[in-house]
Amino acid sequence: MADTADLLKTPLYDLHVELGARMVEFAGYAMPVQYPAGIMAEHLHTRESAGLFDVSHMGQAHITGDEAALEALITADLSVLGAGEQKYTLLLNDEGGIMDDLMVSRPFGADGGIFAVVNAGTKGADFAHMRARFAGRASLTELADRALLALQGPAAAAVFTGLVPEAAKLVFMQCGVFTLDGVEVYASRSGYTGEDGFEISIPADKAVQIARLLLSDERVKPIGLGARDSLRLEAGLCLYGHDMDENRTPVEAALTWAIAKVRRERADFPGAAKILKQIADGPAQKRVGIKPHDKSPAREGAEIVHEGEVVGVVTSGGFGPSFGAPVAMGYVRSDLAKPGTPLELMVRGKARAAEVASLPFAPHRFYRG
């Protein structure tokens, strides 16, 4: 086990250890990378039944006041974000680079402000940036006293609505405040696996109680960060700091869909001039799915070669347990972004055949009602 003594701990740390997790450092936290079942079994269990993930390291915040102050920093149209709705959006720097990807939602009603969930590794920078740019017009309260659990998989809905019948009304990207085992929770029907499921924000001192309750259902098993990564990669979902960062725009990252149409028309998001030009002209490079033909996975950092020339780099790569073969994502020259385009990946000094693949590798199974 890595030395995790000096790391931050989530409220579920002792439970992870009790469950036999192997703990590793992630974004300054001691987190379970896998339980005794192992990454492969955990991944497959999530796709077949339901997995419980501790994502309490992620940043949660409540934003109130003038929402235009928040909207100016992101790509969403908050005027159409209704009560009980959630949206995936991007926090951009002034050059249009992606500072983070995040979820914004309205679980507290039309006038209850915005609940935001951001990445663990970026939360400090995100919240500092937001507060500085809000300049008093809006206020951000970090909800550091809340844990966050994700319950994902085809059995997640039956498990969760068995405990919270009112949550059955939620469809993909809807949210609300519910009572679970006597505890007030904020739940959204969303996740990071491509499966149906829920993300559940819980007061930190009730997190163990709720986690144990969910795990007491035999359909639910604990899942570590290892399987979380292979699940999201098969689902074609970006990992911040790998598949996108401040040096990539939403257009390059193939996330143009996350820029609301009205925001494009108004050209009022950070870096709009550069990004709108990229939308019109096409970016130099673009994020694509990549299917290696080889049995050996190409990992992050592997060079992508086409006709002897380096045309990009792998940003996520590994084995897809449900896909049954290696899977990857990376950036390639835009003229090579079409599915089926042959590529070569440099793995251990050897060029290995691959091709551009459509994302996702594992079909999304969100519940849309």
Place this chain on the structure above:
Amino acid sequence: MTTRFTKDHEWVRLEGDIAVIGITQYATEQLGDVISVELPDVGKSFKKGDEIAVVDSVKTAAEVYAPVSGEVIEVNDGIEDAPQIVNDEPLAGGWFAKLKIADKGELDGLMDEAAYAKHIG
């Protein structure tokens, strides 16, 4: 028929002049589920410490180093087709390659089972 171990978690077992090599149970536990193995070509010679194979697991890729010098006379094709065998029986059906050993004296520098158990703590 004693088995010797390297500090990098390979094992080697002498059968006459033939050294059978593989990776240890501890190595497979650290790697997690093995999903592919790249084995050396038969007929190729390796010096002790040369990279002789690569194991990819769900988590990471790891080099396997030749625990002794010698020429590869056979590889275990079975683990290329069904890499899970490496997890299931690393010291038996999960062997990697057989080498015609060049110098049996090289075995003396390797750990016996008790020393290896102490090494992995």
